[in-house]
Amino acid sequence: MxxxxxxxxxxxxxxxxxxxxxxxxxxxxxxxxxxxxxxxxxxxxxxxxxxxxxxxxxxxxxxxxxxxxxxxxxxxxxxxxxxxxxxxxxxxxxxxxxxxxxxxxxxxxxxxxxxxxxxxxxxxxxxxxxxxxxxxxxxxxxxxxxxxxxxxxHNWPRLGFSISGPTQEELADGWFNEGIAEYYSLILPYRFGIWSEEEFIRRMNIRISGYYTNPDREVKNRDVQEKFWKGGHVNRIPYQRGFMCFMKLAYQLKKAGGRSLDELILEMVGLRRQEKPHGITIWLAMLEVELGGPDSVTEYHSMSNAVPIILPSDCLRVTEDLEWSLRREDQEEFYLGFPEDCLRDKPAVVRNLDPESRAAAAGVRNGDLITPQYSFFVIAERWERTFDMIVRRSGLDSSEGFKVLSWSPRSRKKVESYQFIQE
Ligand SMILES: [Zn+2]
Structure with a gap:
């Protein structure tokens, strides 16, 4: 300004x-x-x-x-x-x-x-x-x-730079900043009584599903920045992976019996407020002290290298005292049915449609002109939501030639996923 x-x-x-x-x-x-x-x-x-x-x-x-x-x-x-x-x-x-x-x-x-x-x-x-x-x-x-x-x-926890200057991880700090914002944006409204337990679990399951069914989930942290704006679902990785990482840390810290994730994050927030170093080395050193050994650093590198994070089944029982268990429930990966690049082409036209896809079954055809009234940013993470697209096609009865198409934007093949269920 x-x-x-x-x-x-x-x-x-x-x-x-x-x-x-x-x-x-x-x-x-x-x-x-x-x-x-x-x-x-x-x-x-x-x-x-x-x-x-x-x-x-x-x-x-x-x-x-x-x-x-x-x-x-x-x-x-x-x-x-x-x-x-x-x-x-x-x-x-x-x-x-x-x-x-x-x-x-x-x-x-x-x-x-x-x-x-x-x-x-x-x-x-x-x-x-x-x-x-x-x-x-x-x-x-x-x-x-x-x-x-x-x-x-985002007003509060934010990863800073190390004393010797920013590391590569700190420059590509999305997983920490987005992950902790995703974590607390679910946990805090529940703890403050804004959301019921069921509402909290519903939103939690959406996050977990989004992580496992992201077709770009194997992209490593160091490659995220370069691919962030190039389409696909890479731009959701820092949010989803970071969220899962903090869920797991909350569990591990609680089990270790020392300081909780909340306490460590509040210390990081305090360092930031005092304008003291609060970079990745500080964070990892804190984890090493609390979790008793170098395993936390190894796990951090695994997370960075896109190794899938599997939460323990009693995760919420331990961290939030909730009687819900995480169970394996394989889910279908996000899949539009035609290359997502088509949406960004000018003009945006359906091509290379997979004839076996749900899009094809819903009536999408190669050559359909795609109007901008669609959004899969939210739908990609919300399991069981349908994708709506308005196409323009010559030969349609209506004078404008518009047709509304709707389908489940999911592959028919399931991938490993997990959901919280009440037992
Ligand atoms: Zn954010």
């Missing part, structure tokens, strides 16, 4: 943001990450201004009338999901999360904007977060809530 000139001094200063709204239409409101109103003051380093979001106009908000408290959520055009309900849930969760991570300031503001294009990009900065919705692909309320909680967690 460069529209506010700021001091280059690296010291805490009295900062005031004032808006001149006298010439704006009635009902115009102004807000930023630091607060709502025509005059907002805070004591911060000036560099924080680069990390603030600003919104002005006929804003809707949660809470509805004014947001002078610690929490606010803002939007201009009403989104297709229940924004006030989402705001209410986030408002109740945030003070608990802040307290858990021993942060003394629960201030947090969320900004929602509509994107005309098919893009649902998002960004988290200083005690604030912005995300987009689009009419091109509707977003699932379930998914938005999980995603917001995940992004909020």
């Amino acid at each position: 460069s529209f506010i000139p700021r001091s280059a001094l690296d010291v805490i200063m009295d900062i005031t943001i004032e808006w001149g709204l006298s010439s704006t239409p009635p009902g115009t409101r102004a807000s930023c990450s630091l607060g709502e109103g025509t005059k907002v003051s805070a004591q911060l380093k000036p560099e924080v201004l680069d990390e603030c979001f600003f919104a002005v106009g006929p804003l809707h908000s949660y809470p509805a009338s004014e947001t002078n408290g610690k929490f606010g959520m803002y939007w201009l055009e009403n989104p297709p999901f229940d924004a006030p309900a989402l705001g209410q849930r986030m408002e109740s969760l945030l003070p608990e999360m802040t307290a858990f991570f021993r942060d003394d300031d629960p201030t947090y503001r969320i900004f929602i904007r509509r994107n005309i294009q098919k893009c649902v990009s998002s960004r988290g900065l200083h005690r604030g977060f912005v995300f987009a919705w689009t009419k091109v692909v509707p977003r699932d309320e379930d998914e938005i809530e999980e995603f917001l909680i995940h992004e909020t967690i």
Whole structure:
């Protein structure tokens, strides 16, 4: 953000943001990450201004009338999901999360904007977060809530760099940062009573299924960055593998009887807050002390090298005192039925359709023109969800030539997977 000139001094200063709204239409409101109103003051380093979001106009908000408290959520055009309900849930969760991570300031503001294009990009900065919705692909309320909680967690645990400079792992630190955000975005809402036990297990099983049925699950950590934006499902690996890694560590640490995963993570958060080194060597050294030996380092390298992580069947019994067991339940791998590259081609046209696939059985044909109204980002992780695609095809009865096709985007071959079941 460069529209506010700021001091280059690296010291805490009295900062005031004032808006001149006298010439704006009635009902115009102004807000930023630091607060709502025509005059907002805070004591911060000036560099924080680069990390603030600003919104002005006929804003809707949660809470509805004014947001002078610690929490606010803002939007201009009403989104297709229940924004006030989402705001209410986030408002109740945030003070608990802040307290858990021993942060003394629960201030947090969320900004929602509509994107005309098919893009649902998002960004988290200083005690604030912005995300987009689009009419091109509707977003699932379930998914938005999980995603917001995940992004909020990023405020606290984050892997830093080692004293001697960043290692390769720290530069490709996705597994730690995304994994711990995935872990706590499930565990904390359950512990805080936001989700019931059944709801927690349902979401847990989705995560586990996503990990095992990802067709790119054999890509190693060091290759993830290079392949991250090249399509496929590599971009989910840091999230899924990191999540499984922390699930296993929580179990191992609890079994070892020393400090828990929570305690170790809080120490890492504390080091980050004090601007002390909190890189991978620090983290591995902590694990070595707690788990009594070099095995934790060996396991870490196995995880990095894409060796499948198998959780013990009594994992949740030990870590969260829950009467659920993990059982092997093989599941079908994600599989569209034609190369996913077709979706990114311009124009996007179905080619090399697998005649044995469920897509073919659902009526997809080579040569179908694929319209942008599809999304498999969420569906790929949600076992048993169908994939919807609108195609354009000449010779169809309707004047526009559009056809809605729907199928289970799964291979008919099952791969090793696990799910929690109640016994
Ligand atoms: Zn993230």
